[in-house]
Amino acid sequence: MAKFNIAIIGGGILGTAISYWLSALSDVRVCVLEKEISVAAHASGRNTGVVHSPFYLDPQKKKKIAAASLISHSMWKKLASNGNIPWNECGTLEVALDEAQHKSLEKYVRWGQQNGIPDSELKLLDASGVSTMEPNVKCHSGLYCTRDVSTDFGALTYELCKISEDAGTKFVFGKAATKITASADNVVISLSDQSNIECDFMINCAGGHSLDIAKKIGLGISYTALHFRGEYWVADKQHANLVNTNVYSVAKFPNFPFLDPHWIKKANGQTEIGPNAVPVSDAEAYSGYIGSVPKTLSKLKEILSGNAAKLLVNQEFLSLVSKEWRSSLSKSAMVNRVKEFIPAISPSHFTKKGTAGIRSPIVANDGKFVSEILELESENSLHIINYNSPGATGAPAYAASLVDRMQQKGLIKITSKNTMWDYSKIIENMP
Numbered sequence: 001m002a003k004f005n006i007a008i009i010g011g012g013i014l015g016t017a018i019s020y021w022l023s024a025l026s027d028v029r030v031c032v033l034e035k036e037i038s039v040a041a042h043a044s045g046r047n048t049g050v051v052h053s054p055f056y057l058d059p060q061k062k063k064k065i066a067a068a069s070l071i072s073h074s075m076w077k078k079l080a081s082n083g084n085i086p087w088n089e090c091g092t093l094e095v096a097l098d099e100a101q102h103k104s105l106e107k108y109v110r111w112g113q114q115n116g117i118p119d120s121e122l123k124l125l126d127a128s129g130v131s132t133m134e135p136n137v138k139c140h141s142g143l144y145c146t147r148d149v150s151t152d153f154g155a156l157t158y159e160l161c162k163i164s165e166d167a168g169t170k171f172v173f174g175k176a177a178t179k180i181t182a183s184a185d186n187v188v189i190s191l192s193d194q195s196n197i198e199c200d201f202m203i204n205c206a207g208g209h210s211l212d213i214a215k216k217i218g219l220g221i222s223y224t225a226l227h228f229r230g231e232y233w234v235a236d237k238q239h240a241n242l243v244n245t246n247v248y249s250v251a252k253f254p255n256f257p258f259l260d261p262h263w264i265k266k267a268n269g270q271t272e273i274g275p276n277a278v279p280v281s282d283a284e285a286y287s288g289y290i291g292s293v294p295k296t297l298s299k300l301k302e303i304l305s306g307n308a309a310k311l312l313v314n315q316e317f318l319s320l321v322s323k324e325w326r327s328s329l330s331k332s333a334m335v336n337r338v339k340e341f342i343p344a345i346s347p348s349h350f351t352k353k354g355t356a357g358i359r360s361p362i363v364a365n366d367g368k369f370v371s372e373i374l375e376l377e378s379e380n381s382l383h384i385i386n387y388n389s390p391g392a393t394g395a396p397a398y399a400a401s402l403v404d405r406m407q408q409k410g411l412i413k414i415t416s417k418n419t420m421w422d423y424s425k426i427i428e429n430m431p
Helices: 013-025 063-083 099-114 127-133 153-167 207-215 293-305 307-313 315-329 331-338 391-408 423-429
Strands: 002-009 030-034 092-096 122-126 141-145 149-151 170-173 177-182 187-191 196-204 227-230 233-235 246-249 262-265 271-274 278-280 350-353 357-359 374-378 381-385
Touching: 002 013, 002 187, 013 030, 013 153, 013 391, 030 196, 063 149, 063 153, 063 391, 063 423, 092 099, 092 127, 099 122, 099 141, 122 127, 127 141, 149 153, 153 170, 196 207, 207 381, 233 331, 271 331, 381 391, 391 423
Parallel strands: 002 030, 002 196, 030 170, 092 246, 196 381
Antiparallel strands: 092 141, 122 141, 177 187, 187 196, 227 278, 227 357, 233 271, 233 350, 246 262, 262 271, 374 381
């Protein structure tokens, strides 16, 4: 049985970042358990690649991830430069389609200031100002954030994985955690190849599977995870540069985990529109209608017997789900949503699908979606659940704050601060 001081389940962007800090700062023996054959196989490599600025995050309700997103911007920029990874400073334009949505933009300006974004990097524009900047964007008003970037979070995770390995982390690929046995002295993780990993402390960063992992040791029982697939369409080359900025629209239903459609300038040179939010049975149902039959039946049973059943009597939620399904079945339906602010586009401009991703929001026992990151703890484990966008943006700073907490609890001892990022400064600025 292999033994480690700390075992991390999940080789996504957060688990890899935590492993880097632990190995670079201390002498603890760290392993990362990833069921796929490489890091960033799921959400960390299946996203828009936008390094978000936290102007749209409530500084009271989402203070920690807002701070992490702001701090991590320069950290990712440094790693991208060192690893020769694309870093396209294209900016983001958040558009309002009417006066009510304009009020949201005014609120975002205040939030951005409270979250530490310099005034020079946020510009509130009227329709004329937006049109001058992007002639093919038509709207009531827009908020332009100059600091937003398009990059490749999968490539950044690969680069961070190499650096973490050099610092001493052991990555174990191709083996899933099937059983977890926690005692007062240690945690034993049984793997799919019949082997075991023993550790003093376990960190669960398993993304869409993180709640399932927590429930294996009796945590998070009162929560339910739902899964929504986000699909994109790729613009053909002839029309890809109709707009040269990322364009998002103000969310019409902020209480639900559905992203209003946007126009994205990808780091690989492509332009995509999307997403919708199609309900699926599991965290890896990237294609097909809703997923495999057994998993669909299992998830349906879980929903009907759990908190999410309350959503099935919420008419607004059901109406939104129906709308999202229609945009999955019809390319025209999705394009028409984007035409509200880029009227020059047409369904014929989009000839292939982009990369689909899965978002896995958590439903609490009141039947409402949890808006913040859930951090569940036991004596010898930490579980990061509901870690959704802008999770990739904030991962390195947020990971540092988790490691700082472990140091304060005596779980690790910091023996070196010879790191590629300034750990002390990060901790000083994290709430």
